[in-house]
Amino acid sequence: MTATHYVYVLRCGDDTLYTGYTTDVERRLAQHRAGTGAKYTRGRTPLEVVHVESYTSRSAAMSREYEIKQLSRARKERLVD
Secondary structure, eight states, X not given: OOOOEEEEEEEOTTSOEEEEEESOHHHHXXXXXXXXXXXXXXXXXXXXXXXXXXXXXXXXXXXXXHHHHHSOHHHXXXXXX
């Protein structure tokens, strides 16, 4: 089975980090940049993908997304470096 579910971390223009789930990272990044992605990323451009993890199941990816969102800023920075 091929990985089709992704957890990604974006670095926003204000140097904050945004974590999300998708099945197509490039499409989702384009949505964020167009202002049709998450409300959080609107007005925080430019956006850069700084971390991607792939999973074979949606549930595993969503669980990992939740885990990353619970991390402190310092732990997230270590993850993306």
